Amino acid sequence: MRLDKFLKISRLIKRRTLAKEVADQGRITINGNQAKASTNVAVGDELTIQFGQKRLTIVVESLRETVKKDEATTLYKIQKEEAVK
Template sequence: MRIDVFLKHTRLIKQREAAKKACDQGMVTMEGKPVKPGREVHVGDRFSVEWPTRRVEVEVLDIPAGNVSKTRSQTLYRLLGVVDITDIPPDFGP
C-alpha cells in the first residue's frame, strides 16, 4: 500500500491529498530520509511524520485491504514516540 493511502486509512493525516503534500514537502521520513507519496509500506516499516509543533514516530502493524473504520484504524500502527517540538530549546542542535 502507498504511504499516502496508509496515512489516510490510519487517520494520521485526514485526507490523501494532504498526505501526498506532506510527503512532497519532506514531512514524512523513513530512516531519516524523505519518502515519496507512492512509497510502498509493509508490516514492520517505521516512519515519522513531522508537523510544525510535533513529530510522531510509528511502526506499521497491519496493511488494510480497503476502507477502515475509525476504531480499526488505530490498530494498524504502533505509536513509538511523540516529540513536542515546541519543548526543544531554540539553541538546541549542532
Template sequence: MDTTRIDKWCWAARFFKTRSLATEAVDRGRIRLNGERTKPAHSVKPGDRLDIDNGATEWEVLVIGIADKRGSAAVAATLYQETEESVQRRATQAERHRLFREPSAEIKGRPTKRDRRLLDRSSS
C-alpha cells in the same frame, strides 16, 4: 494485502484529514520511511518505521497493519504502534503547552487601547 501507498496509509491511519494533505506532506519530506525521504507512491509494509509530522504533532510509529481505506478511529489505531520515545516527547510537549499562558487569555473580546499597550509592554 501486503503493501499500500504511504500516502494512502497515513490517511487511513488518520494522521491526516485528507489524502491530498498526506501526499503533500510526503512530498515536503514531513513523512520519513525508515529515516529516509520518499515519494507518495512508495509502498509501506508491516515492520516499517515512519516519522510523521503533520504540522501540529510529531509521531514515530511502527507499521503493524495495512489499510488503503479509511475506517473508524478504533480500526486506525490498530494499524500502528507508537514508540516509547514518541509517546514521552508528545507528553512533555503537551505539558509545556498546558503550562504556557496565552497573553490574550485574560482579555475578553477585542483588546482596548490600554490592553494593547499592556500586551506590547509584556512582549518586549
C-alpha cells in the same frame, strides 16, 4: 500500499491530498529515508511524520484497504511523540 493511502486509511492525516502534500514537503521519513507519497509502506516500517511543532514516530502493524474509524489505530503503534523546537 502507497504512503499517502496508508496515512488516510489509518486516519493519521485526514485527506489523501494533504498526505501527498506533507510527503512532498519532505516531512515524512520511512526507516530513516526521505519518503514520497508513492513510496510503498510495509508491515514493520518505521514512519516519522513532522506535524508543525510535533514529531510522531510510528511502526506499521498491519495493512488493510478499508478499516472502520474505531479500528484505525490498530494499523500502527506509536513509538514516540515529541515536541519540536
